[in-house]
Amino acid sequence: MNLPEAGDYIDIHNHGSEPAVGIFSIETLMAHEERIPGNIKGMTFSYGIHPWNLDPGNHDRLIERVNRNAGNQDVALIGEAGFDRIKGPDADLQRRTFEEQVLIAEEHKKPMVIHCVRAWEELMAGHKKMKPRMPWLIHGFRGKPDLAAQLVARGMYISFWFDFVIRPEALPLLRSLPTERIFLETDGSGIDIKNIYNKVSGYLGLSTDDLIARIFLNFNEFFNNRY
Numbered sequence: 001m002n003l004p005e006a007g008d009y010i011d012i013h014n015h016g017s018e019p020a021v022g023i024f025s026i027e028t029l030m031a032h033e034e035r036i037p038g039n040i041k042g043m044t045f046s047y048g049i050h051p052w053n054l055d056p057g058n059h060d061r062l063i064e065r066v067n068r069n070a071g072n073q074d075v076a077l078i079g080e081a082g083f084d085r086i087k088g089p090d091a092d093l094q095r096r097t098f099e100e101q102v103l104i105a106e107e108h109k110k111p112m113v114i115h116c117v118r119a120w121e122e123l124m125a126g127h128k129k130m131k132p133r134m135p136w137l138i139h140g141f142r143g144k145p146d147l148a149a150q151l152v153a154r155g156m157y158i159s160f161w162f163d164f165v166i167r168p169e170a171l172p173l174l175r176s177l178p179t180e181r182i183f184l185e186t187d188g189s190g191i192d193i194k195n196i197y198n199k200v201s202g203y204l205g206l207s208t209d210d211l212i213a214r215i216f217l218n219f220n221e222f223f224n225n226r227y
Contacts, residue, residue: 001076002044009197010215012159013080013113013139017043024192028080029069030114031062037074046077046113048101059093063100070108076223078105078141079112083119083126094168095122102130111222113137114156119166120147127154135222140187145176152181157222159183162191166199174203179214180221 004010004024011017017025028046029035032053037045047069049062069075081101083094091209105112111134116123117122120143127136137157141148151158158181164170174182184196185187201211 001073002039002041003135003221004129004216006207006216007212008216009193009212010044010183010219011139011186012183012195012219013046013185013187015107025193026076026113028188029075031065031069032058034197037069037072039074044076045072045074046079047072047075048077048079048081048113049097050080050115051082051084051094051097054093054097055089056093059097063097066101066104070104070110070197075110077113077137078108080115081112082115083117083122084172085118087117088089091122094119095126099124099130102126102132105134106130106132109134111137113139115125115139124150124154127156135224137183137222139185142170143173145173148173149176152177157181157183157218159185160200162186162189162196171203174200177205179206180218183218 008022008024009027014025015028019040026046027043030053031049048066061080070078078101081098088094114136122220135155137159138151139159140161141158142161148158162185186193197211198208201208
């Protein structure tokens with residue numbers, strides 16, 4: 001697994017990443033796609049089944065792909081996996097597929113990246129039931145501070161929706177959370193991750209360099225220095 005260097009901007013969740021000097025990206029690979037992880041400087045990968053791309057007819061094939069790729073040294077996380085009440089198959093299939101991916105992540109001792117839309121009860125119930133030892137990262141978060149606090153209390157990390165986190169209304173959420181539990185992402189938006197860091201550091205009363213250093217420490221803690 002490639003690793004960020006001190007001073008890198010870490011983009012914890014992206015789609016369509018390209019290597020860039022001073023930026024370390026985690027590129028999201030979907031099991032329904034043909035793409036496979038590779039050793040690319042400045043990048044590593046997540047691999048999993050997104051609920052949008054899941055149906056009863058492809059479940060077995062996609063789970064087999066996750067199992068096959070989970071042990072790849074260039075796959076750092078399993079996912080994005082999770083729950084979506086707006087788009088995707090029925091709740092039972094989403095739950096079963098999510099739990100299967102949790103077991104794969106635990107077997108390979110890899111964290112998970114989570115997609116969750118209006119299904120926080122299902123996510124919390126899944127965490128309580130599965131009792132994972134590996135940490136979970138909630139990506140694209142733009143919920144209320146009390147919800148974020150519940151997730152953090154269960155040991156999860158929070159990465160914010162790229163468009164929300166640069167608005168003034170994100171300030172109460174940002175300031176409510178311990179900086180030890182936050183990440184930033186672009187999620188394939190094309191937004192420059194440096195601009196997100198600059199805006200968020202101002203909201204938090206930090207220099208950009210201090211925020212870069214803090215998220216670098218968070219990365220090492222999230223992966224528990226396993227690499």
